[in-house]
Structures are given as C-alpha cells and as structure tokens.
Amino acid sequence: MTGFNSQSDEPVGVDSCARDVHLFVVIGAQRTGTNILREILNTNEQLAMLGEVLTPSPAPAHWDNFCRSQPARSVLPATFSETESLLDKYFEFVRYRIRNHWEGNKKSQSHAFGVDIKYNQLRDVAPANWSYSSPAFILGYLRSQGATIVHSTRNVIHCAISTFIAARRNVWHNYDGAVIDRSYHLDIQECLAYARTIVKHRDAFLEAVSGCKVVNCSYESLVEDIARAGSREEISVAPGPLWDIAQALEASFTFRYDRRLQKAINIPYSRLLSNFDAFVSQLKDSEFSNLVLTLE
Numbered sequence: 001m002t003g004f005n006s007q008s009d010e011p012v013g014v015d016s017c018a019r020d021v022h023l024f025v026v027i028g029a030q031r032t033g034t035n036i037l038r039e040i041l042n043t044n045e046q047l048a049m050l051g052e053v054l055t056p057s058p059a060p061a062h063w064d065n066f067c068r069s070q071p072a073r074s075v076l077p078a079t080f081s082e083t084e085s086l087l088d089k090y091f092e093f094v095r096y097r098i099r100n101h102w103e104g105n106k107k108s109q110s111h112a113f114g115v116d117i118k119y120n121q122l123r124d125v126a127p128a129n130w131s132y133s134s135p136a137f138i139l140g141y142l143r144s145q146g147a148t149i150v151h152s153t154r155n156v157i158h159c160a161i162s163t164f165i166a167a168r169r170n171v172w173h174n175y176d177g178a179v180i181d182r183s184y185h186l187d188i189q190e191c192l193a194y195a196r197t198i199v200k201h202r203d204a205f206l207e208a209v210s211g212c213k214v215v216n217c218s219y220e221s222l223v224e225d226i227a228r229a230g231s232r233e234e235i236s237v238a239p240g241p242l243w244d245i246a247q248a249l250e251a252s253f254t255f256r257y258d259r260r261l262q263k264a265i266n267i268p269y270s271r272l273l274s275n276f277d278a279f280v281s282q283l284k285d286s287e288f289s290n291l292v293l294t295l296e
Contacts, residue, residue, distance in 0.1 A: 022249045023091060023145055024049075024114035026217075027122070027205065028152030029198045031162040033219035034116045035173055036261050037152065040226065040235070040242065041114075043256040047249060048098040048107040049114040054121040061097045063125070066090050080137075083127045087141050112249040114150070119201035135208035143212045148248045151209075153202070154219035157283065157291045160195040161186065162265055165272065174264045183274040188282050195288060215248045217241035229257045269295045 026034050026049065038049045053062050060066070070086070077083040094115065098107050107113075122136035130137050142149060166172045168184055218241065225240040233256040235242065246253045270276045276295075283292050 020111055021095070022112035022148060023142075024112060024148040024150055024245075024249060025142055026114060026116045026150040026152055027119065029119050029154070029156075029159055029201065031159045031166065032152040032154040033217075033222050034152050036226070037150075037217060037222060038116060039261050040222075040255050040257060041245070043258070044246075044251055044254050045106060046110055046251040046254075047112045047114070048102065048110045049116065050094065050098070051116050052118060052121075053094075053115045054117055054124050061094050063090065066093055078128045080127050083125070083137060084141060084144075087125065087138070091145075112251060119198075119205055122205070139205075139208045139212065143209075146213065148213045148215060149209055150215050150217050150245060151205070152217050152219070155291060155294055156195045156198045156202075157191075157288055158219075158294065159198060160191045161269065161273075163194065164191055166264060169264075171264060174262045174266075175260055177262055180265065180267050180272060183272060185274045186279055188275070188279050191279075192282070192286055192288070213248065215241070215244045217245065225255075226257045233258055 026037060028034060035051070038051060041047045041049045050059075050061055051057075054064075055062070056064060058065070066089075067086070070089070077086050095113050098110060098113050100108070102108070117138070122138055123130075123132070126137035139149075164186060165184055169180075171178060221241050225235060225238070225242045228236045228238060235255045235257060237243065237253045242255055243253060245251075246255075265272060273279055280292055280295060283289065283295075
C-alpha cells in the first residue's frame with residue numbers, strides 16, 4: 001500500500017512510510033462499545049479512528065462516497081486484484097483525509113489510523129461472485145497488509161438488550177446526559193435470537209481471522225480502563241485493552257475520557273424492562289443461562 005506525505009497531497013513510495021504507519025480495524029457487533037473506544041483512542045495524537053465507514057454517511061472518507069468518486073469500472077470490482085487495488089486506494093485516501101483534514105490539524109503526525117466495521121458489514125466489500133462460503137474478502141486483505149484487528153466484544157445479552165432499547169428510544173449515543181425515565185417491554189424470543197446471531201457472527205469471524213494480528217477489547221474491560229480516570233480526564237496506565245492497543249500500534253499510553261459520551265442504559269435492567277422477571281425466567285432455560293446473574 002502506498003502512502004501520503006503528511007505535508008502534501010503527493011503519494012510517496014512504500015519503503016519511505018509503510019514501516020512507521022499502522023492500519024487497524026475495529027470489528028465487532030453493534031453496541032459493543034466501538035463508539036466510546038473511538039472517542040478514547042482519538043484523544044491520543046498518534047492514533048486516529050473513523051466511525052462505521054461502511055454505513056451510509058455524507059462524510060467523504062466513508063466507503064460509498066469514496067467509491068462514487070472512482071471511475072465506474074472501479075466502483076463494483078469484478079476481480080480479486082481490482083478489489084484489492086480499490087481497497088489500497090481507499091485506505092490511502094482515509095489516511096490522507098485524517099492527516100490533512102482533521103479538525104485543528106490535530107492528526108497531521110498520526111502514525112496509526114483505523115476504521116470501524118461491524119460483523120454484518122464484512123461481506124459488503126468483495127469481488128463479484130465471491131463465494132459466501134469463503135471467509136470475508138476484507139479479512140484476507142487486512143491479513144495481507146499486516147493490519148491490526150481490534151476485536152470488540154460484549155456480554156451478548158447486554159448487547160442484544162442495548163440494541164433493541166436503542167432502536168425503541170432512537171438514542172444510539174448519549175452525549176447529552178439523557179436518563180431513561182420509563183420501562184420497556186422486550187420481545188424475549190427476538191432478543192434471544194439476536195444474541196444467537198451475534199454469537200454466530202463472532203464465531204465465524206474468529207475462525208476467519210486466524211493468522212491476523214488480533215487485539216481483544218471487551219466492553220467490560222474497557223469500562224474498567226475508563227474508570228481509572230476517576231474525577232480527572234487522564235486515564236492512568238495499567239493492563240487492559242487500551243494498553244494492549246497502544247502496544248500493538250506502537251503508541252504511547254496517553255488517553256483521556258472527557259465524559260461527553262455516557263452510557264445509554266443508565267438504570268438497572270430490573271427497572272428498564274417491564275417484563276424483566278419473564279425475561280430472566282426464559283434466559284435461565286436458554287444456552288445463555290450463565291449470563292442471568294449479569295442482569296442483577
């Protein structure tokens with residue numbers, strides 16, 4: 001993959017920059033904490049992460065917008081090599097946008113840049129007629145590039161509940177301190193089915209990333225990392241996912257939590273769910289029975 005000189009728009013050779021530039025991709029299900037992880041990572045001037053780039057957005061560095069700027073024959077690549085070439089150009093463009101168009105020029109010297117992709121989006125980038133029985137094309141591409149994959153996980157029942165409640169409230173990210181002031185009736189079977197889908201996607205992902213550089217980041221461990229900030233913004237150094245990510249990307253441990261983004265579900269599940277007792281009862285009879293106590 002060729003690079004961009006941080007002081008100009010001109011491409012520079014692979015040998016001059018590839019060794020000191022790190023590509024990372026955060027991959028997981030929805031509601032696994034990728035947004036708060038992005039907020040934290042972006043407080044480190046050496047790192048820069050964009051949101052869900054395969055989700056429609058007006059942002060120039062999102063995949064669909066980039067593809068529309070390319071010659072028509074490149075928008076829907078037909079072959080392995082065409083798809084690989086398009087991804088090369090895309091990540092070059094992402095790095096250029098980060099280094100040259102970040103607010104306040106704060107990322108002009110960043111040496112690691114990343115994007116967020118969800119499990120169910122991994123097959124959105126592939127050559128025509130790519131077999132569904134084959135691993136997602138983009139995972140093989142990332143392996144070939146030596147990219148670091150940050151695997152974002154969370155208690156799957158919490159994840160499923162959070163997804164359904166966010167959709168009901170139409171509140172996906174809590175930046176204004178909103179407090180939940182009512183309870184919600186949860187479709188129990190639909191919630192359990194979605195948890196099974198997360199597990200299925202996660203297992204397929206783990207099988208496909210064999211041989212990749214993978215750093216695990218559980219939401220629960222990330223919350224513990226953030227809690228070390230206490231009443232301050234600076235997060236103190238200690239083992240955890242932020243330490244592992246910094247090590248993998250050869251970055252200093254300089255992270256902050258400014259408290260702009262808060263938990264979306266900020267009341268106990270027993271108050272959140274109007275059918276909490278029925279949910280617990282059915283959860284006990286499911287393959288997720290070991291997660292019952294995590295709802296207390």
